Amino acid sequence: MNRPSLTALLAVPTLAVALSGCVAKADVAAAGGPLTVTSDAAACAVSANRAPSGTLAFQVTNGGDQITEFYLLADDGLRIVGEVENIAPGASRTLTVVAQPGEYFTLCKPGMVGAGVGRAAFTVTGDAVAVTGEDAERKQQAVDLYGAFVKDQVSQLLPQVQSFADAYAAGRDDEAKAAFPKVRAYYERIEPVAEALGTLDPRIDYREVDAVAEELDWTGFHRIEKDLWQPAQDALNSDGEPAWKDWKPSTPAERAAFGAQLVADVQELYDYVHGDEFAAALKEQGVAGLSNGAIALLDEVATGKITGEEDWWSGTDLYDFAANVEGSKMAFSLVRDFASGKGEEGTKLVAAIDRGYAALEASLAEHGSPEQGYAAFSTLTDADKRALIDEINALAEPLSQLTTTILE
Structure with missing residues (x-):
């Protein structure tokens, strides 16, 4: 991945x-x-x-x-x-x-x-x-607001992960299953922040195939996911290997350990985004970093969620899909005025991106909502997937021009 x-x-x-x-x-x-x-x-x-x-x-x-x-x-x-x-x-x-x-x-x-x-x-x-004020000052405010958004999402993620881990460790599987996609949404909206921190994202969010490929201990959301949606004896992993190869359901003690590790890793993420290092990284990247992030989160949808490989056992990929789009749109909202202020071409670009998000959200809404729940990924037809892919591609094209437009 x-x-x-x-x-x-x-x-x-x-x-x-x-x-x-x-x-x-x-x-x-x-x-x-x-x-x-x-x-x-x-x-x-x-x-x-x-x-x-x-x-x-x-x-x-x-x-x-x-x-x-x-x-x-x-x-x-x-x-x-x-x-x-x-x-x-x-x-x-x-x-x-x-x-x-x-x-x-x-x-x-x-x-x-x-x-x-x-x-x-x-x-x-x-x-x-x-809109008034010095351009540099307004751009720093946009960066600061994105930092506030990230901190807010992680501050909501931390207690939700604790409750989720407690239910999983206690064997309250129905409760943990219901919480799984909703808890992950906070993480998926700001996922690239953790991805920049060495082994933190692998510990929190690696799929089994990724952990095996990089010879890492497999922990985090997807290790817990496989326990909660235990595969059939003849099931295959996302890489086509037998699901039960070198794997067995966790014992109560192992569940407690996996849950505690996930909470500790999210606490580490919380500490990072509330610290000086994160603030410095945001400042260094500036508004160009925001526009690049919109593209990165859309890529997350295109390379993982739309294939059904992210949440292989639970089939809750559309929740992740929606959260990635929300995070992407949030960052774009903070830089759109800088793009639209670049004359007629900038105005046209922003309008195209706005239309792209609206169309993608409308297509996704045909399969559910965060409040009412989304359809299992396995229920999507090839035509459904194709329609979503087309909307992603239609949005990706104008988004790819955003950073250059802002920096002109």
Whole structure:
């Protein structure tokens, strides 16, 4: 399986949000003054649920006993428009963003781990506003927002992996099976980050054939997957070898060890993305890294998910497919304005990419959704796969031009 580098990862596509640089106090005042937010262990109380478009300031006060974060999320509840983190108990910090008209969500995350609390709808009314600020400053803000997205996904992944590992170790296989594709989605949205860290991605996400080829101990999601969806005696691996060759179901003690190892590896990923090394890597790659990442995540779909080889035993490849596309689209959303600002050709390119994502999402939606579940990969016909491949290829072509356009 080809594994892209961090350079290839940090690119991926949308939301009408203007990235801004320094914001004058007068601009905030013109938008009606700051909104107040109170965060504690159970709530995220915002003083209003709507505001006019333009510069918005959220003054966040931590009334709880844990360090907290505040997010303004896009209408899909996934993409981050703005965030402020590391707010100590009793302290206040301000998030300032330039927001276009549309629907959003506000959310607090006490402890900076998990899904957060107090998610609430937030509406921005009025007319679209112009993007302002120095180009370099806006590009750094785009990079910072991608870093926030990665940290958010990993902070949700960590407790979900712990619950999944606990169910697996305890033999609650139905519970673990139901959780498997949903937990993996957090990882799949930001997968190239781990892929850049030496043996971390192999420990978390290698298929059996990859581990054997590289003479590595086979651990992680797919080792657990094979236990949960135990193959028939005459089944074959994805490489055509007998599934039971050199393999046997794990004992309770081995299950506990595999589960604990997965949790430890995800903890290592969590520590990395919350550290200085990750921030430095993002800064070094810049917005070119974001656009390259969009392509890399789409390649993940084309080379693994669409073949059914990723989740060979569970057949949950379409969940991974959807998460890769979501991660790709997230990164693209942060650089699309830089491309569309490159004249008529840039505008046309962004429009083509937007159409490509919409068509690919529509094709995928014919087979389910993250909320309702996706069809098992084995139920897709050759025509279904061909249609998805065609949509991937149609999107890949304009995406391949994105980095060059941004850097022109």
